[in-house]
Amino acid sequence: MSEVALTGANGFVGWHTRAALYGVQPSRTFSLGDGFHVDTASSAINGAHRLVHIAGVNRGTDEEVREGNLLFAKQVAEALTRSENPPPTVVFANSTQSGNGSVYGEAKRKASDILRGATEKAGVQFEDVLLPNLFGEHGRPFYNAVTATFSHLLSQGEAPTVEHDKELCLLHVQDAADILVGAVTPGESESLHVRESVTGLLKRLTAIAKAYGRGDIPDIRSKFDRDLFNTYRSYTFPQQAPLSLQRHADARGSFFEILRTHGGTGQSSFSTTEPGISRGDHFHRRKIERFTVLAGTATISLRKMFTNEAHEFRVTGESPVAVDMPTMWTHKITNTGNDTLYTSFWTNEIYDPSAPDTIPEPV
Structure with a gap:
């Protein structure tokens, strides 16, 4: 059975990607950063059907964000170059912020360039997947996304407010995982994006919390509302169960x-x-x-x-x-x-x- 090599397997997106692969395709994982060993990494990559690079630095000082993302990309590139039988497809979990002029956006753009150069050298396909704002079960509040922060606060009985309203482009992390592992084609991925304002998002989550607080199942006719409900209730378990x-x-x-x-x-x-x-x-x-x-x-x-x-x-x-x-x-x-x-x-x-x-x- 074909295998998928992953970086960042213990992070938010990586954990969901492992769940998406479970029982479908075996996954191999390897560490980056201080835990990186090129021989271990190249062994994990060698013979894999697909390499998905997810690990990244989203928060920290400007230097930590810049250097961390570039280091990870260089380590993946080095392991790919060392691989005798590189995977035919290398996928980068990039961001729609790539190249937007921010420290994070420039770091992601440069990381993409490093990986693209390594794949060209190895003669394999490169997929640069630009992911929007991700939300989903067990995201870290005050870190991963505003959806996680709202869900956490509501589950604690608090009433979050919106300071700066804007339109968000949202994607459930299980959908992102399907895109990264090739279960959804890049052409189909746009149809999974949902646009909602921060105010509208909070309104939906507040209604979900109110209904579920009574033990009811809220209105989940739309895929988006179902995904939001699954996201919200991950913050209520096990404290509010049974x-x-x-x-x-x-x-x-x-x-x-x-x-x-x-x-x-x-x-x-x-x-x-x-x-x-x-x-x-x-x-x-x-x-x-x-x-x-x-x-x-x-x-x-x-x-x-x-x-x-x-x-x-x-x-x-x-x-x-x-x-x-x-x-x-x-x-x-x-x-x-x-x-x-x-x-x-x-x-x-x-x-x-x-x-x-x-x-x-x-x-």
């Missing part, structure tokens, strides 16, 4: 609402699980999924992809709660009781066997 549900019981039995949705498709399903048996051990890149135990006792386990960060929730039908599965977190539900477990599942997508968005991975 979601409490009000149970009404009398002599006739009990009743509780599982969820309320404000727009978009959905599919509900139901399962029984015998004691000691688990369901799941997979993750989703974009799909929203809610587990609700109706009767019995279970443990819902989740682990953030490529990390050891894990959480468990012990749930029972006697005290019903809803647990939403964050995207890029592998998860499972295990019957830990002595009786049959009855569970309701809801997802925002009608199941499509040709595109299930369900990637196997043990918790």
Whole structure:
């Protein structure tokens, strides 16, 4: 199977790119900067189907931004030159700010020139991908993008304000990952960009936070709103999980609402699980999924992809709660009781066997 070599694999874009590749193409990673070893890097590059250079310096002093981006590009170029069997395609995760006269923009432009020269020398194709403002799950507040900052503040119950309104060109980071690994062609990438003002972005996220604060699924009919919702709820987990549900019981039995949705498709399903048996051990890149135990006792386990960060929730039908599965977190539900477990599942997508968005991975 063809492999993809990556730099910056532990950063925001790199982590999402690894998730996009998982189960589809194996990835090889190597370090840049102080951890760079040319032999290790050239070995990772050698024979790969594609090299994606993501690592960069976005924040810091002018010198750190300038020198850091140029150093990384020079190290990648050196490793590429040393490779006996270089990848036929080298991709640079560049920025639409490239060449705009700022320190960061000039650093990205010069880094692109360095990589282009190395690919010409190696006789391979160079793709200079100009990415706009990226947003997505687990972006770093006050660093990666304003979407991350707004989502973080709203999840903490704060009310962010807009100081300088302007129009943004936004792209979900999972879409950026698909572009970088070649799952989306450069010609198709423009259709994934969304233009929204900073004020409009905050308005959307505020509505999402308000709805989700009640346990509701907000209006996610548009792809953009779904991606914003997945982004926002990554800042609420695990602090705001599970979601409490009000149970009404009398002599006739009990009743509780599982969820309320404000727009978009959905599919509900139901399962029984015998004691000691688990369901799941997979993750989703974009799909929203809610587990609700109706009767019995279970443990819902989740682990953030490529990390050891894990959480468990012990749930029972006697005290019903809803647990939403964050995207890029592998998860499972295990019957830990002595009786049959009855569970309701809801997802925002009608199941499509040709595109299930369900990637196997043990918790």
